[in-house]
């Protein structure tokens with residue numbers, strides 16, 4: 351029997367050699383490799399500034415501090431996202447206002463309009479599963495109501511929207527380089543990107559004890575820095591990102607062609623090009639399908655089984671809200687194996703098993 355993992359990291363001798371070279375360089379924190387990785391990431395996305403930090407969660411925390419978010423502020427976020435999208439909001443005293451997603455699993459612009467109150471200061475658009483949110487409509491809503499917009503790009507590095515890469519489409523963005531993401535540093539890591547000089551400078555200081563020079567602390571900051579070995583790994587990964595993302599798109603096209611008669615397959619937004627961090631199908635028979643696939647060696651996942659507006663950490667602080675569409679979809683979604691180097695024959699094996707499951711019903 352085959353064993354098809356949900357995902358697998360890209361790890362080659364080129365990656366190993368880069369890590370060893372950085373290890374032997376004698377510099378370990380925020381030195382040459384980090385500066386080069388920041389430059390290359392900014393150029394790749396097409397933004398003025400990239401600041402490396404220790405994770406995407408840290409990126410949001412520092413952005414919220416730089417934007418002076420605080421108690422009384424409300425921020426509109428999709429409930430259907432990873433919990434870290436909202437965690438940092440709560441650390442700075444702001445309130446996440448959860449809304450529904452649309453058919454692409456990204457925040458529903460119509461739901462944003464309904465959620466705005468006089469206390470609303472901003473919106474976090476999550477490019478979930480690798481597909482850009484509806485940024486044009488979100489930007490129009492934000493402009494009219496004088497709100498800022500942040501992009502959560504943790505799952506979407508390389509994805510395009512109207513030909514432009516995500517991460518430079520709003521006031522600032524946050525990325526993750528965690529091992530499961532499309533671009534990983536084989537550890538924790540992340541960055542902020544922005545075209546705003548002030549935000550970039552604030553985050554740059556805040557990540558390193560609020561200083562610009564060694565012994566002068568202009569702000570009370572944090573230690574949420576990045577390191578040389580992981581930057582060196584990330585630089586190699588970035589050179590292979592487009593080919594790995596293209597591999598994901600090939601797998602997604604194959605799954606789509608074969609599976610759309612039996613399950614709801616992902617919808618690509620017109621003008622958007624997803625990088626398929628996850629390949630998520632939807633069916634009311636989700637649990638039975640997952641069990642069937644497991645018996646045939648196919649690993650699956652659920653991203654995410656509990657909506658954020660129903661997480662205990664949220665309901666105990668902010669009370670209960672109802673989001674019926676989200677509450678239904680979390681019981682029907684299933685993530686199928688996908689990664690850049692997944693062989694097409696493995697994708698066909700997965701598709702065969704999914705089709706066989708529905709034919710045997």
Ligand SMILES: *Cc1c(COP(=O)(O)O)cnc(C)c1O
Pocket residue numbers: 404405406407408431432434435476502504505525526527528538539540
């Ligand atoms: C992974 C992820 C994060 C958090 O990233 P870390 O680097 O682990 O802090 C945030 N948002 C989304 C959508 C994610 O998938």
